[in-house]
Amino acid sequence: LTKSLKSSGLHIVHIAAEMAPVAKVGGLGDVVSGLSKALQKRGHLVEIILPKYDCMNHDLISDLKELDMTVHSYFDGQQFGNKIWVGIVAGLPVYFIEPHHPGKFFWRGQYYGEHDDFKRFSFFSRAALELLFQSGKKPDIIHCHDWQTAFVPPLYWDVYSSKGFNSARICFTCHNFEYQGVSPASELASCGLDVHHLHRPDRMQDNSSHERINPVKGAVVYSNIVTTVSPTYAQEVRTAEGGRGLHETLNFHSRKFVGILNGIDTDAWNPATDSFLKYQYSADDLQAKEENKAAVRKHLGLSSANASQPLVCCITRLVPQKGVHLIRHAIYQTLELGGQFILLGSSPVTHIQREFEEISNHFQNHPHVRLILSYDDALSHAIFAASDMFVIPSIFEPCGLTQMIAMRYGSVPIARRTGGLNDSVFDVDDDAIPVQVRNGFTFLVPDEQGLSGAMKRGFKLYMRNPDAWRDLVQKNMAIDFSWDSSSAQYEQLYENSLARARKSSREN
Ligand code: ADP
Missing domain, CATH: 3.40.50.2000 (Glycogen Phosphorylase B;)
Known part of the structure; x- marks a missing residue:
């Protein structure tokens, strides 16, 4: 040996x-x-x-x-x-x-x-x-x-x-x-x-x-x-x-x-050095993040007509634990709120995979929605970099990594308050939480109303207060999610x- x-x-x-x-x-x-x-x-x-x-x-x-x-x-x-x-x-x-x-x-x-x-x-x-x-x-x-x-x-x-x-x-x-x-x-x-x-x-x-x-x-x-x-x-x-x-x-x-x-492995997940990205970037160079967003939109055939249209993403195994019905709801809610949605996910459960294939076909040439129903590590990096908001509506979640990776890449999580999400995502509007640790939008009841409420608050801040949004993005990118x-x-x-x-x- x-x-x-x-x-x-x-x-x-x-x-x-x-x-x-x-x-x-x-x-x-x-x-x-x-x-x-x-x-x-x-x-x-x-x-x-x-x-x-x-x-x-x-x-x-x-x-x-x-x-x-x-x-x-x-x-x-x-x-x-x-x-x-x-x-x-x-x-x-x-x-x-x-x-x-x-x-x-x-x-x-x-x-x-x-x-x-x-x-x-x-x-x-x-x-x-x-x-x-x-x-x-x-x-x-x-x-x-x-x-x-x-x-x-x-x-x-x-x-x-x-x-x-x-x-x-x-x-x-x-x-x-x-x-x-x-x-x-x-x-x-x-x-x-x-x-x-x-x-x-x-x-x-x-x-x-x-x-x-x-x-x-x-x-x-x-x-x-x-x-x-x-x-x-x-x-x-x-x-x-x-x-x-x-x-x-x-x-x-x-x-x-x-x-x-x-x-999270902060070497593997580092937007400043990530070789899967078209444009590397850091908190003080968010223009390059925008360019990644434009590149992913182009790559997936989404509309680029409105550069500042918010992009909501989700990267997950599609299993009941992840709240698949809420992920589906997030697609429609995003459209209603005027955003774009990308889902990268695959399912070991045949009927769930089939259900999402149907949704994917439904949105096949849609300018604002794309579903990629496979496992693709390289694409996942590009999507984290492109995303403005990241939904994780889990029914239960032992820890969850995508909320942390999303924040490191300058995306704002919209997450259910359960398990590790409760230990890493803190609501921007919750006065009971110290301002310096607030970093996303959360909801407790795992139903459509709960998720929609958090998404609406996210869209409102993004659309009405770009400066506050930029501050939030920069703050999230600076959080220490390393293993130290x-x-x-x-x-x-x-x-x-x-x-x-x-x-x-x-x-x-
Ligand atoms: P779980 O372990 O329950 O799947 P986690 O959030 O702890 O959930 O970890 C999921 C990891 O797998 C993350 O790194 C995420 O980016 C990755 N991942 C999940 N689905 C895909 C996919 N379809 N393509 C690429 N990466 C994926």
Whole structure:
């Protein structure tokens, strides 16, 4: 294996199903690379383990090479070889696991949504730990993310620690409690976990379907540190309405559970250097932002007749969580208010994708509305730069990144007050909030009236008071959404947990 760099900081290993920009579906990918980069900058040795997907963006991996070793890992009663690749992504060392399993687990042309996702990712979790174990690494922290790698904490404590691989404390971050990987209990045995031992109310038994097991619950029970991605969401998931069945588990384990607001990768998302933009710009050169708006309008065939016509944008996965009916409403409301609208989004849900295809066809040659129903990273950068307002009408939102990216690109968010949106978007008209932090338009009730009210206030300020609008744009561009403060909070959690472990080993 590649030699670990010398570092006086901690040795942190992230095990995850996504990492931007090579393998990204949503915010998880951004967080894994953004947090890792920030921790590396703080002097820690950070390594990442990912599946080697056929569909990932191989061009963005430098020095990718196959290691001269095969890691054998247990699955379904047999040992399977894994080819290990290593490369550099965004300045970080990344190991890619390529299983030699007849199921060709990561050779499917897509990241998720396969009938055997539970098998694919429980296999990966086991193989990732086996890689660390066989290479003799002694990480201080193993940080896993979401249900796909939630098998790591129970595997680590029940299978590996007794083999002497026990240097690490385990951190689990849940990026969205909607996805818990609940499955029939018997499936757990494939990766070598003991079903009888774990299928219990205080361990991995699902709180509602008692014959099933819940990987996210298992990770909450078995990790030393459990986090989610914003303080408000951490509170919401501890209630019966927000916890998706896990509120009691989270309340029971509340001492190790915290919400830390995600940052954004301010190198990747920087309008002053962004090579996807036609014109780079900063807060004191908003003319270039206007030119990006003109370029995107031209590129998408929207009318350029009125340069100052406000452009409202939305970039999102089209899933119920995001308030798809409100996104649809925002299109019509924008037209009614005299603006233009661009939606960049795609849906894994067939009927939603079809519904938006119909709307897209309806507006095919419309001068003021364009829907692009695909995933397009390059175009997303151009749209952030072009947009004046950005709508995020989520029903629930663990953190949300697009509101922060939008602000960094000089767009004003119109957001529902929930989860991480509540921790990052503060209403311009709310006298209870200090003026200096007010940055957008918010609404609480997730219905058309609530969204329309916030949009109308946004349009009013934009149209009637261009100077105040420009001040707001400049203020938003200056907000610090970097990982600096959040990565310091993660570092503190890691260090506290390691200190507790040292203390208890001295006492025993
Ligand atoms: P989630 O993780 O729930 O999808 P987030 O707001 O946390 O939502 O993160 C979404 C990320 O994915 C953002 O970086 C956003 O720009 C990006 N994104 C979403 N949809 C698309 C798309 N169709 N094309 C390009 N980027 C997209």
